[in-house]
Amino acid sequence: MDCEREPVRVVIVDDEQLVRMALRLVVDGEPDLTVVAEAADGDAAITVVDEQRPDVVLMDVRMPGRDGLSATRALLTRPAPPRVLMLTTFDSDDLVLGALRAGALGFVLKDTQPARILDAVRTVADGHPVLSPAATARVIAAATGPRSAHARSSSREAARARLAALTERELDTARAIADGLGNPEIAQRLCISVATVKAHTGNLFAKLAVENRVQIALVVRDAEE
Numbered sequence: 001m002d003c004e005r006e007p008v009r010v011v012i013v014d015d016e017q018l019v020r021m022a023l024r025l026v027v028d029g030e031p032d033l034t035v036v037a038e039a040a041d042g043d044a045a046i047t048v049v050d051e052q053r054p055d056v057v058l059m060d061v062r063m064p065g066r067d068g069l070s071a072t073r074a075l076l077t078r079p080a081p082p083r084v085l086m087l088t089t090f091d092s093d094d095l096v097l098g099a100l101r102a103g104a105l106g107f108v109l110k111d112t113q114p115a116r117i118l119d120a121v122r123t124v125a126d127g128h129p130v131l132s133p134a135a136t137a138r139v140i141a142a143a144t145g146p147r148s149a150h151a152r153s154s155s156r157e158a159a160r161a162r163l164a165a166l167t168e169r170e171l172d173t174a175r176a177i178a179d180g181l182g183n184p185e186i187a188q189r190l191c192i193s194v195a196t197v198k199a200h201t202g203n204l205f206a207k208l209a210v211e212n213r214v215q216i217a218l219v220v221r222d223a224e225e
Helices: 016-026 043-052 068-075 093-102 116-126 133-144 149-161 168-178 183-189 194-210 213-224
Strands: 007-014 033-039 056-059 083-088 106-109
Touching: 007 016, 007 043, 007 116, 007 213, 016 033, 016 093, 016 116, 033 043, 043 056, 043 068, 043 133, 056 068, 068 083, 068 093, 068 168, 083 116, 093 106, 093 213, 149 194, 149 213, 168 183, 168 194, 168 213, 194 213
Parallel strands: 007 033, 007 056, 056 083, 083 106
Antiparallel strands: none
């Protein structure tokens, strides 16, 4: 007989108490989710995450003291880090890309409908990246928009240097990830097994020093810009 899945353990990090209260009510209203702690800044977030070992952290970006980006970077150095979903009122390009480069697995704006926020928590808990429609538009605009020739060249050369350490098959896998393909689709494209795709992806995490597939895609996009 199948055992019931344990609820996804969530920590809410936001400097506004009313926001934390509202999010707790929304999350705790779901049988498959539970809030195990709250924090009002990045330093407190690190403390409660170390104590509670949650599955997902709902992390505000801008807070007094240590901000959400810095806290995310610190949390993702842990041996078994939580999945981080950035939740903020801000949607500027630098914040979206900064959050993803810091290792966040998702980015959702605070004015997103509660049902979509809950879906995002579940998606991130399963290890899949998620962006709100507005954030997705920002990422695309930032990736394709005009930048100075020097900035483009610097990012491109740095990314290409990182990709140079990959084997041919690992590079093919990285490009497929950047195209948004899942493991079964990558296996089909490259005529390899899903297990081999997972092995290549694990190598990509180590060689590129990244925490998730979104960061792999960003490296590939930078290299091809």
